């Protein structure tokens with residue numbers, strides 16, 4: 001197996017959310033069964049290693065760039081030490097994470113210098129910008145959710161997870177989603193986390209859908225394409241990348257179906273996310 005590919009596995013596709021029993025979430029005295037949005041599709045659990053042929057098929061057509069490649073790597077040792085000093089992974093909730101990030105101005109300063117230097121080396125053709133600190137409970141199979149629709153003071157059990165999705169916003173279309181760059185997400189928790197993705201661009205996905213349905217009549221767009229795609233292609237495999245603590249992934253999350261996972265974890269999931277045009 002080629003170097004690095006032991007971090008990835010493949011499955012036999014996706015199922016409509018109601019067809020697979022979700023794992024219960026139970027953390028810090030809060031327990032609930034995850035709910036999904038109406039058209040959500042979730043990953044099947046028959047993960048296996050990739051064959052050499054599948055690894056070959058995952059290589060990009062032509063040169064690697066910021067919209068056709070998913071990267072996995074380790075952050076520099078110095079930066080890792082900066083983060084480790086903050087012991088973010090021992091936090092029980094978002095407030096603790098944020099408090100630890102800003103508790104010591106000197107340490108924060110040093111960290112941000114090293115972080116900016118690191119991101120600059122990966123940022124090729126677009127400026128990068130901070131997006132968010134993501135915090136998820138452990139043992140959530142598909143973590144993405146849109147909490148902006150919920151009233152303030154919502155409870156974790158009120159969240160509806162969206163399943164496999166693309167991040168595209170109303171400012172982009174299926175045909176422009178590859179132009180907006182990508183994201184880097186650094187795992188700052190104590191547990192490994194999963195990153196799921198489908199190796200198709202939005203344009204490839206819509207071209208496949210065209211063979212199955214009338215995309216004009218059904219008004220297939222950047223927001224509803226995942227529901228249609230997974231309904232028509234339930235057997236299209238998903239790739240899972242195992243992202244260890246202090247590893248990063250880079251992915252064009254506007255241009256591919258994806259999600260994150262904390263299934264099997266026991267500690268708080270913490271990620272730091274920047275937008276840009278990252279590659280190496």
Ligand SMILES: [Fe+2]
Pocket residue numbers: 144165166167253258259
């Ligand atoms: Fe996403």
